[in-house]
Amino acid sequence: DAGITQSPRHKVTETGTPVTLRCHQTENHRYMYWYRQDPGHGLRLIHYSYGVKDTDKGEVSDGYSVSRSKTEDFLLTLESATSSQTSVYFCAIKQGPDNEQFFGPGTRLTVL
Amino acid sequence: AQTVTQSQPEMSVQEAETVTLSCTYDTSENNYYLFWYKQPPSRQMILVIRQEAYKQQNATENRFSVNFQKAAKSFSLKISDSQLGDTAMYFCALKGATNKLIFGTGTLLAVQP
Structure with missing residues (x-):
């Protein structure tokens, strides 16, 4: 257990509304990641962070922004949600001798 | 660009039998890591x-082992003595x-009783 929680776990929202997902970790990990999981695509990296206020884009960053104002929290924001952003979102941290990533429980987001 | 290909969308195995899941990849780097993750119906991603x-040595974790062929860029997962919980x-x-x-893109494995 890497001490990762995600909130909310489920959310239904309407097109055009802003949405913020939160990832919280308790073990002071430097690297944090946001992925989305869609059928036929596996998991794809949205954004990641390598320290407080240090973030970078991943493979599918359009329409998403992130913020990390303190080590333990990594926020993912959809400024104006679209139906194409309906997905399951996973947060992850990096740890271990082989730099493996450990994942939170996921957030299922539905945009109507 | 790095890519990972899993060519078997679905597989099925009888309980107690052995199954092998295929994975090929492409990278121009010399040093890299490969992983297998399991995602049961609970949706939790679990590092296997x-x-x-x-x-050089293939990794092994209890009933799970890999066949790593670096030249062929192949990284298959073998599950021995399959259990219902491996679904x-x-x-x-x-x-x-x-x-x-x-x-x-993942392989959906069903272990049949």
């Missing part, structure tokens, strides 16, 4: 096994010099 490219989606993943994981 890891392999560093520089290590899950399995993802192969690659990590190179960047700290990003590239995932395959």
